[in-house]
Amino acid sequence: HILGYGIDLQDVGFQDKLSVFRKGRLHRGKKIIEKLVSIGLNISWEMVRKIANGASVGRPHIAMALVELGYASNIKDAFEKYLSVDSPGFVPREMITPTEAVKILSDNGSVPVLAHPLLSNSKSGRKSIRHLIELIPKLCEVGLVGIEVYYGDYDSRQVSHLTEIAEKYSLIKFGGSDYHNSENRNDPHPGDVGPPPESVDQIHLAISRDS
Template sequence: MSYEIAVDLHLHTSYSDGVLSPKDLVNLCYKNGLKHISVTDHDCTDGIQESIEIAKHIDGLEVIPGIELSSQNEMHILGYYIDFQDMRLQKILSEFKNDRVSRTQETISVLKKLGINIDWNVVKSFAGEGTVGRPHIAKAMISGGYVKSFEEAFDTYLGKDGLAYTGKVKMTPKEAIELIDSVGGVSALAHPTFCMQGDDEESIRIFDETLMELKLYGLKGLEVYYKNYSLEQVSMLKRLAEKNNLICTGGSDYHGNGAADEVLPGLVGPPVEDFLLLGN
């Protein structure tokens, strides 16, 4: 990056599938020179208030209330400046949490049939106060010696094409965008290349049409600066964002799980001038 990284708008805590507590994550971000961050746990806002309270004691660090909503077609919709205490939002998120618990128990049953015996209580212990999910199953599998890494757990068993994958009920991208809008938030499409078939011109054209449709629903931003995106990918996405009048957002998608492609907070993010557009 040819500018100082002061913003990270894609971070996860132990309340969803991250490893660090809100306190440890906020302190890491401050240590790494960030000034504006957003805690965007998956379908969960439980870590936001704690993160905000910690940041109150740190001069020059702002925490923006955020969320990452899962939706159909492998689209994740980020929401910023949300009213995370809204009762309707919390009711919906509670339903998501209950569904995740049911799916986790189902996955454990499927794994048992495959000769992988992990205990529900062990999985829950890895989740701590957070919502139980696949990352915690992966930790239990590693602890039990069934796999050596998160990558192996997800590639072989827990990922979409894995032997023990159990699908979940997801809202449509339209519903996710409208939910964020209804609680005063600003929506952005996360890790957009995950939604693309490839990087050829035809795939880009099709994705551009998708962006135009999402914008009609109320989408305001596109995660242009992400993790380890190449300069070519950033350039392509920036061009699409400008064409569709979308704000260029970005972040590390930091989980703290030691994955091979993990990027620390402070190494990737949007320019401050792009970030400021979110609050306008």
């Protein structure tokens, strides 16, 4: 993922791009429901929309519905059984490249950050980015400002590796728990993981420069 901090929500061009992404997300959600119904699950688009409560419907909302219906014990279980790659409800999404994402955010005047680049055992689908060392300089060329160094259940070895990358390319060391209320007992909670105070100061400075 590429995160954006300090986004200019009044940017018409940026909002146009988001509209396209939302339509793709909506189409994907409906296709997932169709696949789940085809294997005998009693789940409906109306139920998922109600759970989303006005938000852009995504897989987490479908996972919540699966838990509510008793098809999974928690959200992580729902992803592993029905929504992840090679599972019966998986539908691939249309994606832009990391370089395109960084460029979109940079053009918006916001602060682009590379999220969770290494394997996380507590998060479904959080695998290491292939060819990370080759990717970073390409992203820096189009405006990458930071990288998540402190994340979820990263161990000291992973943090050390990402710290070296951040310092080599003068990237701000971001971080967070990535809490999704997934009912996974191994999932770090808000405040459990985060960047040091000096990184927070750098984040605020980067946002103020670009605003």
